[in-house]
Amino acid sequence: MREPFRIALAGLGNVGGGVAQILLTRGAELSQRAGRKLELVAVCARDRKKRRRADISHIPWISDPLALAATQADLIVEVIGGEGDPALGLIEAALNAKKSVVTANKALLAFQGAKLAELAEQRGVPLRFEAAAAGGIPIVKGLRQSLITYGIDAVHGVLNGTCNYILTQMEASGRSFADVLSEAQARGYAEADPELDIGGGDTAHKLALLAALAFGVPPDMSAIRIEGIRHISRADIAFAKEFNYRIKLLGIARKTPQGLDQRVQPAMVRLGTALADVDTVFNAVVAYAGAAGPFTFEGRGAGEEPTTSAVIADVVDIARGESGPAFGRPATDLKPLPVAPPEAHIARFYLRCDVRDRPGVLADIAGHLAREDVSIESMIQRGRDPGEAVAIVMVTHDCSETALVRALQAITASDKVLGPPCMIPIEG
């Protein structure tokens, strides 16, 4: 065996604690896999006095994360989190000191990934981030190293456990978004400030990384259209089922003739498919790998063990000697693609218009759609008492998103319609 491989760990929350625990308890088998002894040589966290599951009393404690870059470590594990310092400063300092870096930090990489990948390559050390997208699912390695032969046409993912939990619970219980969110917060499945999850930002961070791996672009949050799940109603969830669909918050990156289309949005997915069936805290990713066909990956997308699993896999790969660029291609070769305009988004759409049930209202709606060349594949309208509020629900044939938005603007302006219609694309 070669000389030991020295690891310093920044962050001792759930994931950091899990990483320490595994290095201390399963070090022998992992060292056998790495071909060299793995040694935890320094740890760093905010509060030294906190009780922790792993006994790290014998591991040198460093108070300042930046100081880890000056230790004897060969590799720094960054599981502090956060878009900026100290995580950013630590990773930069570590790479500059020619130390390898493994990070679970999706937010930071979504904004700084290209820059950090370039720095890592300049310094000749690997930067790895399997845990930053879809938790324990090995989709980062899958896109970086496995599904490379025919190119990728599209990646679709259910990437946020909180949203998936909320949508699953809304369907199961028939309760409203607000009710289920409160319950999820009480049970620890949603943060006190849930915006990053339910607003789609967290999914976008992960999507930016998957798109970079799949398409050779730098991760670019500004290229992603982001829509959250706050506006999804019980009615939409129930109607989706009648059309044989389920609503999931999807991250989608796909090549179009007009450029790269990157979107985070609630979408209808057909019941019985992997993306529709993925429940609660699981994630699923479908990669359309050209002539090799679609590949589906499913597993736990967050939490201590799945994230620890991904971090450790990266550590062992690097200890064994794996190198190569962070995004699979040299960072200097990552080139932005044009952003596909909304017109490039041709899909079938689900539409719900809440209207007053009066003569002519359907003719009105149908007329506005027809003027934009949007044709209707199927429709549900349940009668109530004349004059009452009623939902008109439709599924369109393939149409351009822009044309449909124009039609809905005209429909919204009508006094027969009770609010802005809801439109949700059908994506599989």
Place this chain on the structure above:
Amino acid sequence: MREPFRIALAGLGNVGGGVAQILLTRGAELSQRAGRKLELVAVCARDRKKRRRADISHIPWISDPLALAATQADLIVEVIGGEGDPALGLIEAALNAKKSVVTANKALLAFQGAKLAELAEQRGVPLRFEAAAAGGIPIVKGLRQSLITYGIDAVHGVLNGTCNYILTQMEASGRSFADVLSEAQARGYAEADPELDIGGGDTAHKLALLAALAFGVPPDMSAIRIEGIRHISRADIAFAKEFNYRIKLLGIARKTPQGLDQRVQPAMVRLGTALADVDTVFNAVVAYAGAAGPFTFEGRGAGEEPTTSAVIADVVDIARGESGPAFGRPATDLKPLPVAPPEAHIARFYLRCDVRDRPGVLADIAGHLAREDVSIESMIQRGRDPGEAVAIVMVTHDCSETALVRALQAITASDKVLGPPCMIPIEG
């Protein structure tokens, strides 16, 4: 960029042709990923005159596969197939000449994998075989490098496209095994001699490799109990559905307190799960990765493009400098585990007994089961005319396979039963 990486290709069938085509048409992007130019420097196949899609007229042609080991190649791709020579001789010669090897040859590795892995490590060159199990699905890399942190408890896979196609068609059409097999042969989905597929041997080859990766054992065909799908009847497929299951040929490797349980057999899997829903030529694998939870992988399991995809991924990994042992741990550390005895197989079982509908027959069957402590969870018996043949179908509670086999032997001996009962375990 470093010096070019030279590749020699043995075998120019569908997969070999695909590999040549990709190296010739997508070499630039793959070279960028590898960090060095990929060059196809020699090809070898039986018939030089055969028309091929890839234009290889400018590539040096070598008639004797063994002679590839004496070329300047850095890596040999073996896609000749077959358990023995020339594939075996070529791989040994290549490794002895310190050339890396990528092979899609599951049959050969299932029998010779440990020996070849050891030879590769002695010579200090990598041996890779992503294409040998589950086609394009990156499950070999997943088990070797990603799901290593908490250990693997079990791997379940639908690994043979021919069996999956036949079972899918039997369900869809209601036709018999023999009918559907003939049709599959006519359409090219089954070989003229289908035994390797329908007898379970091909699934066992792949399972032996997955088990070696997951559990650190040498691949060992003699440790696998193998049962094919020939005895699966239309009736079983229809009854499965009534119980909310579907019959799939599964490869299963799992740890038990008494040893490693490796089986290939038709099993009932619950509708709505990934293994039940995988259709026709797709494969699916579920890896139970300890505390990190189950991970599911699905995709095309055979055919030119998926197999080529896996071969090329291995080639690029090696060109980039990846090394490390073939089965994730040093070959000398691969150690057989005790083979779990059939008693260790505790499961719920589906049972079908064809009986003459006469008084006492059910009491008879129930009595034999009770004597072996097998209790019944649910039962279907459809009345026909008294004295006619009728199927009694049951699902048991958890019971030991050995106890159930003893009960069925007693039942078979009864003159009220029309033939040996069919038993199928319920595995998820």
